[in-house]
Amino acid sequence: MPGHFRFSILRRTGPFLIFRWGQLRGVPSLLIRSIKNQRSKIKNSIAVLSFLPLASAGADPSGVETLLQTGTTELSSRNFEAAKELFGSVIKETAPGSEPWAHAVFGAAVCAHHRSPTTQKRVEDAARLYHLLLESVAGSKFAPRAALNLGRLAELRDYYEDPVDLEAARNWYRRVIDRWPDLPIAGEATLRLAATFVQTYDMPEVRHGVDLLETWLTTRDDEPLAAGMWQYLGDIYFYPLADHAASLSCYRKGEALGFLDPNNIGTLFWRMAILAERFLEDRELAVEYYGKVIRTGAASGKGYQAQQALERLGAPVPELQLFQPIALTRPPE
Amino acid sequence: MIPSAGRMRSVSRWININTLGLVLLLATIGLSLGRVMRIHRELFESDKTVLRIGHAALELGFREALDVVIAEYEQLHPDVKIIQNAVPQKIYGEWLNTQLISDTAPDLVELYLASMVLDEHYLASLFESLADSIDRPNPYNAGTPLADWPWRATFQGGMRSGFREGLQDYYGAPITLATIRIYYNKQLLREATGSDAPLDSFGQFLQACESIQDLSERTGSKVTPIAGNLYIVGTFLRRYRVAFTAGYESEVDVDLDGLISHRESYIGYLQGTTDMQASHIRAYFECMKELSRHFGEGYLGLWRDQAAFLFVQGRAAMLAAGSWDATSLFMQSDFEIGVFDFPLPAEGERWGEYIAGRENEAGHAGSMVIGLYQGSKNKRQALDFLQFLTSRKYNEMLTREAGWIPVITGAHPTERMKPFLPDPTGYPMGVDVRYSGYVYEVIHGEEWPFLHGEIDYEEFARRVDRALRDPGYGGDRQWSQEYDQTWRWCRNQERVLATQASRILMDAAAPGGQERYNRLLLQQTLANNGESIRYQFEQVRGKPISDM
Numbered sequence: 001m002p003g004h005f006r007f008s009i010l011r012r013t014g015p016f017l018i019f020r021w022g023q024l025r026g027v028p029s030l031l032i033r034s035i036k037n038q039r040s041k042i043k044n045s046i047a048v049l050s051f052l053p054l055a056s057a058g059a060d061p062s063g064v065e066t067l068l069q070t071g072t073t074e075l076s077s078r079n080f081e082a083a084k085e086l087f088g089s090v091i092k093e094t095a096p097g098s099e100p101w102a103h104a105v106f107g108a109a110v111c112a113h114h115r116s117p118t119t120q121k122r123v124e125d126a127a128r129l130y131h132l133l134l135e136s137v138a139g140s141k142f143a144p145r146a147a148l149n150l151g152r153l154a155e156l157r158d159y160y161e162d163p164v165d166l167e168a169a170r171n172w173y174r175r176v177i178d179r180w181p182d183l184p185i186a187g188e189a190t191l192r193l194a195a196t197f198v199q200t201y202d203m204p205e206v207r208h209g210v211d212l213l214e215t216w217l218t219t220r221d222d223e224p225l226a227a228g229m230w231q232y233l234g235d236i237y238f239y240p241l242a243d244h245a246a247s248l249s250c251y252r253k254g255e256a257l258g259f260l261d262p263n264n265i266g267t268l269f270w271r272m273a274i275l276a277e278r279f280l281e282d283r284e285l286a287v288e289y290y291g292k293v294i295r296t297g298a299a300s301g302k303g304y305q306a307q308q309a310l311e312r313l314g315a316p317v318p319e320l321q322l323f324q325p326i327a328l329t330r331p332p333e
Numbered sequence: 334m335i336p337s338a339g340r341m342r343s344v345s346r347w348i349n350i351n352t353l354g355l356v357l358l359l360a361t362i363g364l365s366l367g368r369v370m371r372i373h374r375e376l377f378e379s380d381k382t383v384l385r386i387g388h389a390a391l392e393l394g395f396r397e398a399l400d401v402v403i404a405e406y407e408q409l410h411p412d413v414k415i416i417q418n419a420v421p422q423k424i425y426g427e428w429l430n431t432q433l434i435s436d437t438a439p440d441l442v443e444l445y446l447a448s449m450v451l452d453e454h455y456l457a458s459l460f461e462s463l464a465d466s467i468d469r470p471n472p473y474n475a476g477t478p479l480a481d482w483p484w485r486a487t488f489q490g491g492m493r494s495g496f497r498e499g500l501q502d503y504y505g506a507p508i509t510l511a512t513i514r515i516y517y518n519k520q521l522l523r524e525a526t527g528s529d530a531p532l533d534s535f536g537q538f539l540q541a542c543e544s545i546q547d548l549s550e551r552t553g554s555k556v557t558p559i560a561g562n563l564y565i566v567g568t569f570l571r572r573y574r575v576a577f578t579a580g581y582e583s584e585v586d587v588d589l590d591g592l593i594s595h596r597e598s599y600i601g602y603l604q605g606t607t608d609m610q611a612s613h614i615r616a617y618f619e620c621m622k623e624l625s626r627h628f629g630e631g632y633l634g635l636w637r638d639q640a641a642f643l644f645v646q647g648r649a650a651m652l653a654a655g656s657w658d659a660t661s662l663f664m665q666s667d668f669e670i671g672v673f674d675f676p677l678p679a680e681g682e683r684w685g686e687y688i689a690g691r692e693n694e695a696g697h698a699g700s701m702v703i704g705l706y707q708g709s710k711n712k713r714q715a716l717d718f719l720q721f722l723t724s725r726k727y728n729e730m731l732t733r734e735a736g737w738i739p740v741i742t743g744a745h746p747t748e749r750m751k752p753f754l755p756d757p758t759g760y761p762m763g764v765d766v767r768y769s770g771y772v773y774e775v776i777h778g779e780e781w782p783f784l785h786g787e788i789d790y791e792e793f794a795r796r797v798d799r800a801l802r803d804p805g806y807g808g809d810r811q812w813s814q815e816y817d818q819t820w821r822w823c824r825n826q827e828r829v830l831a832t833q834a835s836r837i838l839m840d841a842a843a844p845g846g847q848e849r850y851n852r853l854l855l856q857q858t859l860a861n862n863g864e865s866i867r868y869q870f871e872q873v874r875g876k877p878i879s880d881m
Contacts, residue, residue, distance in 0.1 A: 077458045113831060158824065228851060240868060260855050270591040299696060301592075323489055
């Protein structure tokens with residue numbers, strides 16, 4: 001983490017550290033300041049030093065397990081540099097192809113992929129590790145995500161002048177769908193694949209992306225991302241396709257399944273209400289969604305205008321329930 | 334016995350300015366050492382669990398109120414000692430960054446001003462996610478109607494101010510609601526206008542300002558109608574900009590989300606709907622020019638403290654300030670204070686026909702958000718105290734003592750604070766072409782000479798137009814920067830997604846981890862790597878965005 005060093009790393013890797021925090025407290029303050037100033041060097045040193053006892057123990061399985069856990073904790077806290085060192089040592093100490101090895105290779109790849117600043121060398125290192133995992137243990141639980149991440153590397157600009165290669169990204173996403181069709185990640189790969197077509201904003205390509213998603217949804221009743229896919233389709237039909245009826249219909253399908261993100265629901269209900277009233281002239285639907293803006297999306301700031309719209313449409317107007325200190329009606333989940 | 338002359342000389346030789354200086358120096362060193370040792374003992378040698386809470390709320394009454402609630406908590410938990418670190422706002426950001434870098438931050442921290450708490454990527458690695466706790470009841474609500482509510486649901490506004498959109502997670506809990514209103518000196522208003530009733534319309538407001546100005550000139554008392562200051566003038570401008578221009582929404586809100594973005598304002602400008610000659614825009618600026626005449630001379634050189642000082646001294650009749658300042662103002666003034674909301678031009682008054690409605694406060698989701706520092710040695714206890722602070726009973730106690738607005742449902746505000754309760758009626762946004770970067774700086778900078786009467790409206794409009802149409806740095810450039818920022822955001826979100834996906838795969842995710850991943854994934858996918866912004870640019874401007 002740039003500009004920031006924390007001794008928490010020392011505490012977390014406690015059992016394996018030669019320089020423990022308790023011992024450091026005895027070191028003269030000048031030395032501590034000097035250590036703080038050279039944070040990246042010391043972080044690497046700590047990680048390496050922490051493995052000395054493990055190395056001498058000859059890859060004790062419980063030690064490997066602890067190191068993997070510590071690496072995972074560091075990765076979870078986005079301390080990619082420290083995590084990569086930990087995973088790197090596990091790679092050296094475990095048999096290639098074993099599950100701990102796959103765990104460590106995947107962890108090291110993610111760290112290389114996301115360590116700041118992102119550079120061409122690091123991205124290439126990440127790609128190499130993802131490839132190594134796929135070639136060595138294609139049956140590992142980490143393999144599908146490694147393949148998908150290779151698609152992400154191709155799709156996004158990771159560093160200055162990194163070319164976007166949508167075709168390569170599509171190949172990786174297709175590979176995930178074909179190789180692991182029954183895992184939930186296949187749905188995610190389909191969403192990613194469709195998005196590579198949509199983001200070109202070339203109309204035939206956009207329609208192809210829509211077809212991909214609609215076909216997937218008609219054959220996958222149990223798709224965990226279905227609500228999000230319908231919402232995405234609603235967005236695409238709204239813009240750039242300007243098919244307002246299809247847009248509202250997709251949003252409604254997403255809503256029926258339970259929108260994935262309830263936090264910005266007010267503005268989405270507002271759009272649905274406007275689509276119904278202004279473009280489809282469907283009073284009943286408009287009343288339904290203006291009501292939802294008031295009852296569940298008033299924090300969007302659109303509650304008052306939804307009340308005005310209901311008045312205009314001659315429909316009953318629910319009260320705004322925000323900031324009523326005495327009211328103890330439990331808000332919707 | 335009378336001392337000998339020699340002994341007297343020997344004593345008097347030591348009584349001189351140098352000795353005095355030395356004694357003072359030694360005393361100061363002694364006191365400092367004593368204090369350092371006392372703090373050290375309190376923090377490190379106490380037989381109790383010591384918690385620290387750091388904040389920047391130095392307003393009158395808050396620290397005392399927090400002490401009252403801390404005393405209640407310590408009575409319930411005799412093995413815990415809580416110390417508050419109150420730091421002035423002006424240095425709070427730097428102080429907090431330093432504490433975080435050196436791993437000495439308090440256990441609980443007000444997430445405010447410091448770059449390391451505003452940046453989501455730092456925040457996520459420095460503060461604890463509250464995801465594990467928010468869906469469970471707050472134990473300190475036992476025996477109240479909130480007993481079985483999820484902690485998150487007990488907050489007015491659902492704890493949204495502790496939610497970080499880009500991380501799709503909760504990193505803090507607010508302890509109060511906050512709004513801005515106009516305080517007024519009832520005695521001065523009565524002397525000037527014959528009434529001390531709150532001012533309901535902008536016409537009455539301006540009339541009162543004129544009357545106060547007259548009174549000031551008549552009596553030579555040098556009273557300013559409104560204590561203008563740089564801190565609050567932006568709030569005046571925003572409140573009235575929304576009131577005057579929210580009505581353009583049906584024409585410029587092309588994505589139909591009910592909000593008017595800078596990009597939509599700019600497109601409206603290019604199409605002539607919301608340019609500087611649009612009737613509501615022109616009326617808004619004229620109205621603001623009229624209003625700023627009453628802010629007092631040199632108001633841009635004042636900050637909130639100086640303006641408040643003018644008000645409590647009776648040298649300004651009105652002051653726009655936050656609910657958090659209420660206790661300071663009420664306690665320090667020796668006159669009766671009234672409070673009213675920003676008044677709007679009423680029907681039949683000048684500018685009345687241009688008004689859509691007030692800016693609403695529906696988005697207010699709680700202020701003074703407290704986060705739990707990841708490096709805390711007593712996380713569980715710190716979280717427990719945070720829940721105590723945000724329980725119905727103790728949040729009411731805290732805000733009642735501090736003169737603030739409670740944030741927990743069912744906690745009652747005091748009578749004095751009722752006018753400050755957020756009002757959800759009105760509009761969320763108005764037109765604002767001040768995109769960002771150069772365009773923002775130029776337009777924002779040109780507002781002052783116009784408001785001060787140094788340039789007329791036509792000249793102001795010309796300068797705004799020149800800034801927006803500047804081929805190198807104008808609106809098109811800002812649009813392309815929005816595109817650039819969006820795809821960068823998508824790339825940065827990849828880091829958040831990859832971390833979350835790894836946690837799930839490595840069995841290290843908190844409950845609800847998959848749902849959180851799905852929300853993040855959808856959020857990033859909907860942004861389309863910024864390409865919809867690029868496409869819209871090409872459609873509206875008829876040229877490739879890469880030209881910019």
